[in-house]
Amino acid sequence: MPYPINKKEYKPIYKKYNNKCVDCGSNDNLHIHHIDKNHENNSEDNLMLLCKNCHWKKHSFAKAKILELLKDKEIRATTRIAGLICTDHTHALKLLIELEQEGLVKKMPSPDGKMLYWGIK
Numbered sequence: 840m841p842y843p844i845n846k847k848e849y850k851p852i853y854k855k856y857n858n859k860c861v862d863c864g865s866n867d868n869l870h871i872h873h874i875d876k877n878h879e880n881n882s883e884d885n886l887m888l889l890c891k892n893c894h895w896k897k898h899s900f901a902k903a904k905i906l907e908l909l910k911d912k913e914i915r916a917t918t919r920i921a922g923l924i925c926t927d928h929t930h931a932l933k934l935l936i937e938l939e940q941e942g943l944v945k946k947m948p949s950p951d952g953k954m955l956y957w958g959i960k
Contacts, residue, residue: 848881849871851883852871852883852886852887852888853869853888855883855888856887856888858888859888860888860889860890860893861887861888861889861893862889862890862893862896863890863892863893865890865892865893866890867890867891868890868891868892869888869889869890869891870888870889870890870891870894871886871887871888871889872886872887872888872889872894872897873885873886874886874887876901876924876927876930877927877930878927878929878930879927898934901924901934902934902937902938904923904924905920905924905931905934905935905938905944906938906943906944906959908920908923908924909944909957909958909959910959912958915947915949915956915957915958916949916954916955916956916957917931917932917935917955917957918931920935920957935957939957942960943959943960944957944958944959944960945957945958945959945960
């Protein structure tokens, strides 16, 4: 099933979790979360219902892991970062762009100029 899934496809997820966040039980501002972080994997067993706050916490953990990895100067390519945090390239790039907007990382060219590298700001 391609990403994004439409709202009709979300209904079984809301029903499965009784319209409540899996982590805290809130029924406010609910989001669909991809457990394996692969936004192309929309199978029901890969989707969970989280409130906005719990969803943010899940992604903040991934951002913290990225920052930790970037301290190692050998880990700079988006694809390598994605592999190390067990996500797809698109999701890793989205998180890196968010970190850039927060002023925590910066883009830089690779030594050969063919790839986009990331570093701690």
